[in-house]
Amino acid sequence: MACLCEQIAGDDIELSPICIGSHWIFQSLDPADIKALSHEALRKKSIKGESLFLQGDSADEMFLIKGGRIKLSKVLEDGTELMLDIRKAGDFVGENMFSEEGLYPVSAVCLEDTLTCGFSRSQFEELVLQHPKVGLQIIKTLSERISSLTDRVGSLAVANIEDRLYRVLKNVAKEHGAQSPQGVVIQFPLTHEDLGFLTGAHRVSITRAMKALKEAGKIILEGRRLILPTLKIA
Amino acid sequence: MACLCEQIAGDDIELSPICIGSHWIFQSLDPADIKALSHEALRKKSIKGESLFLQGDSADEMFLIKGGRIKLSKVLEDGTELMLDIRKAGDFVGENMFSEEGLYPVSAVCLEDTLTCGFSRSQFEELVLQHPKVGLQIIKTLSERISSLTDRVGSLAVANIEDRLYRVLKNVAKEHGAQSPQGVVIQFPLTHEDLGFLTGAHRVSITRAMKALKEAGKIILEGRRLILPTLKIA
DNA sequence: TACACATTGTAGCCGCTGCTACAGAGTGTT
DNA sequence: AACACTCTGTAGCAGCGGCTACAATGTGTA
Numbered sequence A, B: 001m002a003c004l005c006e007q008i009a010g011d012d013i014e015l016s017p018i019c020i021g022s023h024w025i026f027q028s029l030d031p032a033d034i035k036a037l038s039h040e041a042l043r044k045k046s047i048k049g050e051s052l053f054l055q056g057d058s059a060d061e062m063f064l065i066k067g068g069r070i071k072l073s074k075v076l077e078d079g080t081e082l083m084l085d086i087r088k089a090g091d092f093v094g095e096n097m098f099s100e101e102g103l104y105p106v107s108a109v110c111l112e113d114t115l116t117c118g119f120s121r122s123q124f125e126e127l128v129l130q131h132p133k134v135g136l137q138i139i140k141t142l143s144e145r146i147s148s149l150t151d152r153v154g155s156l157a158v159a160n161i162e163d164r165l166y167r168v169l170k171n172v173a174k175e176h177g178a179q180s181p182q183g184v185v186i187q188f189p190l191t192h193e194d195l196g197f198l199t200g201a202h203r204v205s206i207t208r209a210m211k212a213l214k215e216a217g218k219i220i221l222e223g224r225r226l227i228l229p230t231l232k233i234a
Numbered sequence C: 001t002a003c004a005c006a007t008t009g010t011a012g013c014c015g016c017t018g019c020t021a022c023a024g025a026g027t028g029t030t
Numbered sequence D: 001a002a003c004a005c006t007c008t009g010t011a012g013c014a015g016c017g018g019c020t021a022c023a024a025t026g027t028g029t030a
Helices: A002-010 A031-040 A119-132 A132-157 A161-176 A192-199 A204-215 B002-011 B033-042 B123-132 B132-157 B162-176 B193-199 B203-215
Strands: A042-044 A052-053 A061-067 A069-075 A081-088 A107-110 A116-119 A178-180 A181-185 A220-222 A225-228 B042-046 B051-055 B060-065 B069-075 B081-090 B107-110 B114-120 B178-180 B185-186 B219-223 B225-228
Touching: A031 A119, A061 A119, A081 A161, A081 B132, A116 A119, A116 B162, A119 A132, A119 B132, A132 A161, A132 B069, A132 B081, A132 B123, A132 B132, A161 A181, A161 A192, A161 A204, A161 A225, A192 A204, A204 A220, A220 B193, B033 B123, B060 B123, B081 B162, B081 B193, B114 B123, B123 B132, B132 B162, B162 B185, B162 B193, B162 B203, B162 B225, B193 B203, B203 B219
Parallel strands: none
Antiparallel strands: A042 A116, A052 A107, A061 A116, A069 A081, A069 A107, A178 A181, A181 A225, A220 A225, B042 B114, B051 B107, B060 B114, B069 B081, B069 B107, B178 B185, B185 B225, B219 B225
16 A cells, blocks of 8 residues: 555655654654554645745644755845755754744745645654653754754854855765765755855855865866765765 | 752852752652762862863763853864853753764863763663653753754854844843843953854954944943843843 | 746955954953 | 063954856746
8 A cells, every 4th residue: 555645745756765654763653653643744745935834933843854855044134044954855844843932943945846744742742751762862863953053053154155165065965965986966956046045155156166166176067966076975 | 958069069169059859851850760860960070171071072971060151162174263152050061962973063161160960871861761751851952952053053144243243242141141220241251252252253353343332332341241231131 | 949037157346354463451470 | 569461452454255247058938
């Protein structure tokens, strides 16, 4: 029998092979719980450009991404947009729902057509109380997110745009890239404007920095594919 | 009977009134567990300038700060130092121990004489498994840390140093400040160099920015005390 | 194919900030 | 009181990067 997700997704979304039951966070659950959870989870199909939640919305839901890609971004007081992260199938978005404050500090917008499973806060809290191991897993996930953000803070503090851009590209490659004989390949298109949002730099400066990186041999551009030759996936 | 912490601390450290038993994270524990935990916890007195752990050390311990102030900082590849956070009595440091990676991504150095209680990773994992509520509390703490880091990323992306500095000061004031009739007061001394590490800016630029903020009336300098007149503590 | 639109590339100007250097103020110690 | 040291303030120069403007190329659609 086909998974419920597959039925909803249709043909145009390439689904993550990770279904709720087999997701690492839920590994310690009983089959009965998985079934219940799987039933409760609110599946939702979203098209490119749609948002799961917006900065400032009341944060009471968390999403497991089944397929597609979602960007997390933040609009600063002065109106500039900053992209914080790109999440892919198998990742979560909306982990801020656990925080006391109760508002999403960022917006989650689909970069492609996506399928998500939503969970409410109370659902998750109950789950954690009944299955402490799930809690531990979440603690680890959050911990890793903290490390990555700490890294991010470090990146942004680096003055020079060329280095900053390269760090961002390395991170994206590690998260989303594929190993090839030439190096790590970033498969999906990132415009210079996107990279500007990711690095917090002007679009034109990105073009300049890209040129410099190309000339330094740190990146290779092959059509739409961006290759980092010196990088190895962990 | 005096608390064990007080005996160790001696007179020169102003202790947090929060002892293990009454700390919010442990509220759901039985008295017996608290006693056991309190016994196991490794108390340590450190003097100003000493470090609890250094960036790159194997991360297997987490500390509850009983008294004093600890800075978290990170040295970037190019050698510049960046201060990420200042933690005070009642806060934790070393929450990265939960992450898979197993290395502290930052250093924790005492800004004053401090007293801490250390917990090992296995101790904590067991605690979470036996007391899921503790797990939930930790999840909330981590979540908040994520929000604050997200904010931090936003701050650093702001180009202009004056705004960046003001945001940093607001954050410090919210965390460590005291409400007074004139506004929120930051009690302990922060040199321009410290602020440079916090904002990721040059020392001289901080002096410039401070001058501008003073002239704009956004901050007031009264001897060593820094006052943010327009701010209210949440 | 033709057209509209998004994306990338180039150039020039200007302001912010990093950097160095030095002077003055504040603090603590012998 | 004298000294050493840290911290703050000021000045000037140079360079990076933000900004605008425009051209060139790529991409999708009627």
